Amino acid sequence: MALDRVCIIGAGSSGIAAAKILHERGIAFDCFEKGSGIGGNWRYMNDNGMSSAYKSLHINSSKGQMSYSDFPMPEDYPQYANHSQVLKYFESYVDHFGFRDKITFKTEVSRVAPVGDGTYDVTIKNANGERTQRYGAVIVANGHHWCPNLPKFPGEFTGKTMHTHDYKTPDGMADKNILVVGVGNSACDIACETSRVANQTYLSTRRSAYVLPKYILGKTLDSYLTPLFFALPLPLRRLYGQFLLYLARGPQSAYGFPNPTHKFLSEHPTISSELLNFVGYGKVKIKPNIKELAGDRVRFEDGTEQPIDIIIYGTGYKIAFPFFDKNFINPQDNEFPLYKRVVHPEHPNLYFLGLLQPIGAIMPLAEWQSKWIAEVIAKNVSLPNKAEMLQGIEKERRLLQKQYVNSKRHTMQVDFCPYIDEIKKEMKRGRKRKNYNFLSLFSGDRTVAERLA
Known part of the structure; x- marks a missing residue:
C-alpha cells in the first residue's frame, strides 16, 4: 500500500x-x-x-x-x-x-x-x-x-506511407516525389526538409493556414504574446496580429501559398520561417485535399493528379x-x-x-x-x-x-x-x-x- x-x-x-x-x-x-x-x-x-x-x-x-x-x-x-x-x-x-x-x-x-x-x-x-x-x-x-492519427482516403496507394511521428531524416527520399499531408508545424518542417533532396515535394491542405515566422521585426514571435495582447478583445487581437504579419512578410498569397478562408486566430497557428520561401521557389507545391489514392498516383479535389512515391501524413495525434x-x-x-x-x-x-x-x-x-x-x-x-x-x-x-x-x-x-x-x-x-x-x-x-x- x-x-x-x-x-x-x-x-x-x-x-x-x-x-x-x-x-x-x-x-x-x-x-x-x-x-x-x-x-x-x-x-x-x-x-x-x-x-x-x-x-x-x-x-x-x-x-x-x-x-x-x-x-x-x-x-x-x-x-x-x-x-x-x-x-x-x-x-x-x-x-x-x-x-x-x-x-x-x-x-x-x-x-x-x-x-x-x-x-x-x-x-x-x-x-x-x-x-x-x-x-x-x-x-x-x-x-x-x-499516438498517430491516420486519415482514410478512398482507393489504395502502392508507394510508401508514414506518419510524421515516424519521420526522422530525409534519407532514402532523394529524387522522389513526396506528398506531405497537413500544414501543422511538423508537416511544414518536413516538407521544407524533404524538398532539399526530393524531385518534388507537394503539401496537401484542406483549408490552408496562417503561416507565422519565428521572428517579426527582429523580435521572437512569442515576445508579442504578452498579457496586454491577450487582454485585447479578440477582433483587435486578430487585427493587430495580421498587421504585424503583413509588416513581416507581406501577403502570403504573394508567395503562392493560399490564404485561409477562416479568420486569423481561429486555428492553431503554423510557425515556419522557411515554408513561404520554399513555396515561392517552387520546391514545395501546394495541393488541395486528397480525393482518391490510385496506385502510384494521388488524385486531388481540384481534379489534378500527381505521381507520388512517398506519402507523409502530418495529420496530428x-x-x-x-x-x-x-x-x-x-x-x-x-x-x-x-x-x-x-x-x-x-x-x-x-x-x-x-x-x-x-x-x-x-x-x-x-x-x-x-x-x-x-x-x-x-x-x-x-x-x-x-x-x-x-x-x-x-x-x-x-x-x-x-x-x-x-x-x-x-x-x-x-x-x-x-x-x-x-x-x-x-x-x-x-x-x-x-x-x-x-x-x-x-x-x-x-x-x-x-x-x-
Missing part, C-alpha cells in the same frame, strides 16, 4: 515538472518512465517508442518562454534551441533539483484501475516482472504527441491512455473534457498534465498545473464540486467553439497568459473554499459543508 504516495506516469517535460514540485513540497511520489531516460518527446530516438522528434527539430517557442520559472535555459543557447539542447536542459533541471532517484526508468505503467474510494491500483512491469501498488493519487503525464480500461476512460475524437484541462470531474485524485495545446510553450503551463495539483494533494486548496466543474467545462467548450474552427485539433486549445492567470485564480479560490469548509464545520450548517466538500 502507498496511499500517502502519488504516482506520476511519464518523465517527459510535464512529468519532471510535477516531480520537481512534489519533491519540493515534501509529497511522496513514484515517477515511472517507460524509456531509459527523461525527456519524452524531446529525446530523439527515445527507446520508449513515443518520441516524434526528427533529427532537425528545433523548438517553435523561444527559450525564454519555454523555460521553467526558476531554471532558465543557458544564456549561450540560441533563441530556438534544437532537441539535443532541450534534452540537456531537462537533464540539468532534474539534477539541479535533485530528484532523479525518484524516477524509475525502463518501467511501463500497464494498468491504472480505480478502487472506488478515490484511490488507484497501478500495475507496472519491467525486467523484474509485474507488480501492482495502490496510490492515493495519480498524475498522468504521458503526452499527446505519440490521438489522445490515448493505454493503461486505462476502455470502460473507465476512453477519449473519442480527441474529446476529453477536463476542468481547467487538469481535473477529471468524475474521478477524484486523478490529474492530467500538459494535455493542452497553447499558443506558446507547454512547459511553463505544466509547471503551474503541477503547483495547483500539489496544493490540492496537500489539502491546502479545495476543488469545486462536480456540478461546478461540469459548468466550467461547458463554458470553456462554448468559448472554443466560438473562436476556433470545428476540428479535432482544437479540443485542447488554451491561450498562454490567460491560462496561467486561470490557474492562479483557481488556487486562490480553492484556498477560500477550504477556509469556508472549515468554518462551516462549526456553523452547524452541515448541508453547506457537505455541498462544498
